[in-house]
Amino acid sequence: MLEEKALKLRRMIVRIASVTGAGHITSSLSSLDIICALYLGGIMRYDPKKPDWAERDRFVLSKGHAALALYCVLAEAGYFKAENLLTFCGKGSKYGGLTTTGVPGVECYSGSLGHGLSFAVGYALSAKIQERDTLVYALTGDGECQEGSIWEAAMSITQMNLNNLIWIIDKNDIQLSGRVQETMSLDPLDKKLISFGFDVATINGHSYDEIIKTLQLVQNSKREKPFAIIANTIKGAGVPFLENKLGWHGRKPNQDELQTIISDLGLTSEEFEAIL
Amino acid sequence: MKKTFETAIDHLLSLDKRYVLLLADSDFEKYESVKSKYQHRCINFGIAENNMVTAAAAIAKDGMIPIVYTVGAFLAYRAYESIRDDVCLHNLNVKIVGMGQGVKINNFGPTHHSTEDIAVLRVLPNLTIISPASPLEVVPAFEAAVLHEGPVYFRLGKAFEEEIYSEPPKFQIGKWNVLESGTDITLISTGNIISNVLSAAKKLNESGVSAEVINASTLKPIDKECLINSARKTGKVVTVEEHQVNGGLGGAVSEVLATSDVNARMEMIGFNDTFCMTYGWHRDLLESYGLSAVQIFDRIKVFMQK
Numbered sequence: 001m002l003e004e005k006a007l008k009l010r011r012m013i014v015r016i017a018s019v020t021g022a023g024h025i026t027s028s029l030s031s032l033d034i035i036c037a038l039y040l041g042g043i044m045r046y047d048p049k050k051p052d053w054a055e056r057d058r059f060v061l062s063k064g065h066a067a068l069a070l071y072c073v074l075a076e077a078g079y080f081k082a083e084n085l086l087t088f089c090g091k092g093s094k095y096g097g098l099t100t101t102g103v104p105g106v107e108c109y110s111g112s113l114g115h116g117l118s119f120a121v122g123y124a125l126s127a128k129i130q131e132r133d134t135l136v137y138a139l140t141g142d143g144e145c146q147e148g149s150i151w152e153a154a155m156s157i158t159q160m161n162l163n164n165l166i167w168i169i170d171k172n173d174i175q176l177s178g179r180v181q182e183t184m185s186l187d188p189l190d191k192k193l194i195s196f197g198f199d200v201a202t203i204n205g206h207s208y209d210e211i212i213k214t215l216q217l218v219q220n221s222k223r224e225k226p227f228a229i230i231a232n233t234i235k236g237a238g239v240p241f242l243e244n245k246l247g248w249h250g251r252k253p254n255q256d257e258l259q260t261i262i263s264d265l266g267l268t269s270e271e272f273e274a275i276l
Numbered sequence: 277m278k279k280t281f282e283t284a285i286d287h288l289l290s291l292d293k294r295y296v297l298l299l300a301d302s303d304f305e306k307y308e309s310v311k312s313k314y315q316h317r318c319i320n321f322g323i324a325e326n327n328m329v330t331a332a333a334a335i336a337k338d339g340m341i342p343i344v345y346t347v348g349a350f351l352a353y354r355a356y357e358s359i360r361d362d363v364c365l366h367n368l369n370v371k372i373v374g375m376g377q378g379v380k381i382n383n384f385g386p387t388h389h390s391t392e393d394i395a396v397l398r399v400l401p402n403l404t405i406i407s408p409a410s411p412l413e414v415v416p417a418f419e420a421a422v423l424h425e426g427p428v429y430f431r432l433g434k435a436f437e438e439e440i441y442s443e444p445p446k447f448q449i450g451k452w453n454v455l456e457s458g459t460d461i462t463l464i465s466t467g468n469i470i471s472n473v474l475s476a477a478k479k480l481n482e483s484g485v486s487a488e489v490i491n492a493s494t495l496k497p498i499d500k501e502c503l504i505n506s507a508r509k510t511g512k513v514v515t516v517e518e519h520q521v522n523g524g525l526g527g528a529v530s531e532v533l534a535t536s537d538v539n540a541r542m543e544m545i546g547f548n549d550t551f552c553m554t555y556g557w558h559r560d561l562l563e564s565y566g567l568s569a570v571q572i573f574d575r576i577k578v579f580m581q582k
Contacts, residue, residue, distance in 0.1 A: 119333065119362065122337075123337075148326075149326045
């Protein structure tokens, strides 16, 4: 069921990017299953008709360049019509290339990396001060974890025992200029996080079985410690032509490449053009 | 000013549960007392200003009113992107209190000086900047800051500031106070260095020059009406600040005058494209850079003779 929805959303991501000539396709495909599980897999508490509902769980997309994934999931969740996304990055559009708060359901501007986890810290602190049982989910990239502010936030999460915050790291090992482990390696990331005081799970970030089970476990546990999930992912997941390839961060495919991508998504050109 | 501010914070936290004090291992003498009274509404982030300011933005987005407090230099420079992207871009109700106006943290050197904070912060959309002149102005100015819906940078002093008021002045964001009326020259200053300007003005008056002294305690929005009216009257404007003149009060005033129909000559007194590289008493630092009352008086006299 979720796999079917995810396929539909993958096609939508590529379609919007090809129509508008904007967006980070491979980053969005990397994060999609995690975001899809949170909103459409019965994990998060939210009401698309009341985006500012105080009792909602908060999702902070810190790697704002995966905006297309979040926008498509929010559209599927009922926050707005998917057709709106055809204005993505267009003149006068509120659907910016990096997440913007004008979009219903988006909790904060993201783009400059290393901010979102601290934003999630603020939400988690505020929930505790106001004695609300809402949860906060933060999704960062792995390259993003090269920012020092991420580790400022990490220290505060455990020091303040923000066990209402779940930090998910989309670990696809590719950043703009190359492999993360060759640029500025994070490994062993699990040991780093454990030493910072987190309970850590390492999962396949494209397996709904693993994502949902882990998130349910976190929700239902006493959560004595803050929780971090290392989601091993594939940049460009779901499109073999793009998967785990360097040089596709924010790149727009040419016509020949697009045909291959459409074929990888199991569509004809006519079917692809009929998506939106 | 710091002591006055700390007392004001203690009182503020007792008034409304939406107020939250965020510290970054800050020099806040009442910390233990405030922490024991308000517990989870007094949060120490350790030496991590970026995290503190961005977290404050989310706390404000969630309906609370966070007050972040530490050395102004660390907020304006270290946490600049957090102030820009997370507080100002979202237009959130965060009060950013930077302690140590100008070179008030005298013996720690340039890393702790707020000599560029006005310049880098006043370009940020949505941000209001308040700079009280003396301890008695701190409370009304801070009350206005917390009642204002939106981000505020509050440029606080430290200790031993000369009091310029006999009672708490009325304070309104965007409205400057004319401390002394005059007709020959307009002297505009911000922060506690205004006490030196008042001394210089007194000497000017004794020498037959009628000086108007204006306390620019709101730096953004600038009080254009007050500035233009005074400049039109005197035709001569001097700004005095414990800050770089480029981009600071001098820059702000010259921007307004340059685009107005007022024909006024101008002089800018402050740090002129230099860090403050000396140590000693606060007054020693000011004197080293031509900012004592006598030196200000002399500069103004020269300017008037041009």
